[in-house]
Amino acid sequence: MNQFGGNWTEAKMEIVVAYAKAYLTIMNKQSWVKTLYFDGFAGSGSIGINDYEESIKGTALRILEIKNPKPFDIYYFVEKDEKNKLALETTINAKYFGKNAHVVQADCNAKLLDMANYLITHKNFRALVFIDPYGMTVNWQSIEALKDLGIDLWILVPTGLGVNRLLKNDSDISDAWLNKLEKFLGLPRQYIIDHFYKRKDVNTLFGIETQISKEKDIVNKIGDLYTERLKTVFKYVSESFVMKNSTNSIMYHFMMATNKPAGLTIANDVIKPKYKL
Numbered sequence: 001m002n003q004f005g006g007n008w009t010e011a012k013m014e015i016v017v018a019y020a021k022a023y024l025t026i027m028n029k030q031s032w033v034k035t036l037y038f039d040g041f042a043g044s045g046s047i048g049i050n051d052y053e054e055s056i057k058g059t060a061l062r063i064l065e066i067k068n069p070k071p072f073d074i075y076y077f078v079e080k081d082e083k084n085k086l087a088l089e090t091t092i093n094a095k096y097f098g099k100n101a102h103v104v105q106a107d108c109n110a111k112l113l114d115m116a117n118y119l120i121t122h123k124n125f126r127a128l129v130f131i132d133p134y135g136m137t138v139n140w141q142s143i144e145a146l147k148d149l150g151i152d153l154w155i156l157v158p159t160g161l162g163v164n165r166l167l168k169n170d171s172d173i174s175d176a177w178l179n180k181l182e183k184f185l186g187l188p189r190q191y192i193i194d195h196f197y198k199r200k201d202v203n204t205l206f207g208i209e210t211q212i213s214k215e216k217d218i219v220n221k222i223g224d225l226y227t228e229r230l231k232t233v234f235k236y237v238s239e240s241f242v243m244k245n246s247t248n249s250i251m252y253h254f255m256m257a258t259n260k261p262a263g264l265t266i267a268n269d270v271i272k273p274k275y276k277l
């Protein structure tokens with residue numbers, strides 16, 4: 001079972017489900033199109049609340065329950081943890097029998113590449129992709145592989161909880177963390193440093209000293225950079241639904257990338273009512 005992260009967990013699921021319904025309404029008008037729902041971090045099917053004493057349905061099951069205007073033709077759920085994978089599979093076999101649903105125990109990065117290859121050879125398929133990691137698990141290379149394909153991608157970007165934690169205040173970042181930032185953003189380390197830190201020469205008693213400081217509003221700046229990165233792969237990227245913790249610190253930016261203007265409009269429409277949370 002996965003653990004509940006507050007109001008925003010519910011909001012995130014509602015956004016994806018609302019988008020999926022609108023998406024299927026559009027796809028329903030194109031009879032030649034087959035639809036694939038790909039969930040790269042599917043979870044166990046339920047999310048624990050109140051110290052796991054109660055649980056609510058996870059996104060995977062909510063998506064499987066959509067009947068109107070029609071269900072997806074194929075569901076592909078990726079989950080790395082064996083226990084979670086088995087739990088999700090068991091629930092699907094028991095309660096959602098008859099759906100064309102596949103549950104695989106694998107790394108999302110590998111399966112994103114497999115899905116891209118599948119879509120290249122199955123031109124009549126369109127995919128709605130949901131990427132819901134806790135941390136910086138998705139490599140930029142996996143996102144880049146989705147270029148020019150019929151994909152609408154919802155992605156949870158760990159701006160505050162991931163990237164910002166690696167961008168140390170004094171810019172003295174270890175080699176391992178710089179590698180992680182490079183892999184996640186698909187950018188060279190010098191670009192990343194220059195983008196997020198300011199240098200200022202100041203006169204001191206002992207001569208000129210270069211002071212380095214982090215840019216202001218850094219977490220939103222990380223969100224903006226990820227949006228720009230997505231725009232190199234997809235034509236349009238939505239506004240972000242910004243998720244904060246109880247102390248008002250930003251944890252994640254949740255955004256949608258698509259090649260269709262209608263997808264962009266719908267994404268912004270489903271995000272907007274959630275801003276006030």
Ligand SMILES: C[S@@+](CC[C@H](N)C(=O)[O-])C[C@H]1O[C@@H](n2cnc3c(N)ncnc32)[C@H](O)[C@@H]1O
Pocket residue numbers: 002013040041042043044045046047057058059060078079080081084106107108109132133134137
């Ligand atoms: C935030 S939870 C997903 C919650 C789920 N989307 C829902 O709405 O119920 C993240 C899940 O990703 C799984 N996970 C972690 N690393 C992974 C990876 N590299 N590939 C696939 N799944 C992974 C974890 O075991 C965990 O169940």
